[in-house]
Amino acid sequence: QVQLVESGGGLVQPGGSLRLSCAASASGRTFSTYSMGWFRQAPGKDREFVAAISWIGGNTYYADSVKGRFTISRDNAKNTVYLQMRSLQPEDTAVYYCAAATDWRRILTPGEYVYWGPGTQVTVSS
Numbered sequence: 001q002v003q004l005v006e007s008g009g010g011l012v013q014p015g016g017s018l019r020l021s022c023a024a025s026a027s028g029r030t031f032s033t034y035s036m037g038w039f040r041q042a043p044g045k046d047r048e049f050v051a052a053i054s055w056i057g058g059n060t061y062y063a064d065s066v067k068g069r070f071t072i073s074r075d076n077a078k079n080t081v082y083l084q085m086r087s088l089q090p091e092d093t094a095v096y097y098c099a100a101a102t103d104w105r106r107i108l109t110p111g112e113y114v115y116w117g118p119g120t121q122v123t124v125s126s
Helices: none
Strands: 002-007 010-012 018-026 035-041 048-053 060-062 070-075 080-085 094-101 113-116 120-124
Touching (some): 018 035, 035 070, 048 080, 080 094
Antiparallel strands (some): 002 018, 035 048, 094 113, 094 120
């Protein structure tokens, strides 16, 4: 069982930066053995993949829309995964969710993630 809690969301002006954190508490299988992903969902839209990182952190993958602007990282000693977001634009406005997956090969699909956090709101507006 893994419980995930996101933090770090808020209101930021276009061109600004935010760093999201996702703290995990795990029993049984340890946090470090899960691949972790970030998704987002804007009002009226489907949940979309943003970024993912493999269990040991050696592999990362990004959606084209955020590549070069967002960076995913993890600190297994702190049971935390991060999403550094730069050059934010209004179209990045959404609720951002972190999630844990057991299979790196399926990290693009929301249905393959077994645990989800409640989400944190990111609003990019002037």
